Amino acid sequence: MVLSNLLKNEDVYQSIDEENIFERQRFTLFRIYSFTGALVSFGVYLKMYFMFEVVKPIHLVLPILSLIMLFNFYRVKKIDQLEKAYLVVLLSSFLLLHMVSYSTGGIKSASVTYYAVVILTAFMLLGRNGGVLFTTLFCFQVLYIFIVSRYTGWTSFEFLNNDNSHIEEDFLFNGIFTSFLIAAQSAYLFSGRNIVIQKITEQRDKLEANNQLLQVTNTELNKTNKELDKFVYSVSHDLRAPLSSILGIVQLTEEDVEDEQIKSNLGFVKQGVLKLDTFIQDILDYSRNTRVQIKSEHINFNELLQEVSANLKYMANDEKRVTVLTEVSQKEDFVSDKSRLAIVLNNLLSNGMRYSNPAVENPFVKIEVSCTGAECTIVVSDNGIGIKPDLQKKVFDMFYRISEESVGSGLGLYLVKETVDKLNGTIRLDSIPGVGSSFTIILPSQLSNIN
């Protein structure tokens, strides 16, 4: 317990984010490594001193290394100091190993195990690239020691003189420290693994709980959506049914009436009814546009324009003199949402006809469609009354009407904009008062969604 607390250094440990297990592990490994490194260095030095009673100046490197590692051990208080500290430890142990091999006369089996642990640790501390670099350097080092001791005998000092008993002691000595290192690291790694597993399990449970919550929410949303759809459908029908009855009665009565005053009154009733009906249709279209998913259908613009012209919103008598011109150049297949396109075209066409210029001889609304497979450009232009420049930005706003004379609901162009947005397209308005307006729509193909 004491050792594990010493190795962890709670202060620093607490400063590391609890979630960041790897940082904690790296830190603890560093502590283990510096501490044991210091012990080993000093141990080897003591062994030199007491066993052989001969200390050469070069052996003083060992206690210095020990001090460096011990200093390093206590110095690091913050996680961001760790990188440099690793380097110090690794270089120190590098030297230490050199010294151990140097003083014990070669590579022993226990030392080999020790080297393996060092390499393993290097990988853990430095990551993959650092580990490879370190291992390469290390191999050179070992090779160097091996060659030198084998062919020159420089490492065999006079006092060692290849005495086998010394070698046995070295073996024991190195073995104790190596075992200690391996045990400490394994114990720590094992505990770390447990923490990792525990964290992963916690995260998985959290994710599963979230997932379930999402599924429930999704089901609820789907249900709400369906209910809303049904609601909009019923409301629109229930609101429109009496309107159409009123319209029918008014139309029947209109024909039987001679009195001009009554005729004009009935005209107002009819206008009001039609306006209300358009309003309801606009709201219905709007609510469907926001909720219903985009469909991918092959669009034949000639057919679509015919349908749109046939299903135009109500028209007052003076709107009937407006000519509708269409020009379609569609060679390739274009994929989009047919009912949404119909909403856009219907609204733009109705607007063009509604706001025709009374002063113009031949009022017209022109729809030009040019399609490539990937993109479609629709231009709806007219020679109507036009829109003043300062009002042009506002026409797409919800419930915005330019003047009291505007007969629409104030939803038409808003709906157009929303629908074009939904189809990932763009819309631009160019208009000169008294000359006319032109709406340019560019729509991407929905082909990517067709499958």
Next chain:
Amino acid sequence: MENTDKPLLQRVLVVDDSKMDLMIAQISMKKYAFADQVELKISARAALDYLLSLQATPDLLPQLIFLDINMPELSGFDFLDEYAKLPAVIQKNCIIMMLSTSLAKEDHERANSNKFVCKFLNKPLDRSKLDHVKEELTDGTMERDYFRLLETEY
């Protein structure tokens, strides 16, 4: 103002839950010389019973049925399901047209995909719509195509 032409059809049945719409249908069909007798039924059930009661006298069956969609109890589509179970003699004498306020695409598609539905009309019924149907019926092709299609589907 009253149209003096001879009505095109003798017997037409209108099924709608709205009395106002039934009245509009009756007045306009008489006024624009569309039908001689206009039978009005306020519910799909009543209409089915009426058709069944004429089983023995197919000559008295309506030539044309205008059918509303949104009705309590049995909707227009329920009526069509029941109609499919009626004796062939009834089916071979009547043409069905939907007459609804619904603008929902689903309703249109569902109606048009039913083999008994010949046409979908939007309310209110007015002169231009009646004239249009009249034109289509006068040359007899629509009628012939309708019954031929029914034959082939049996």
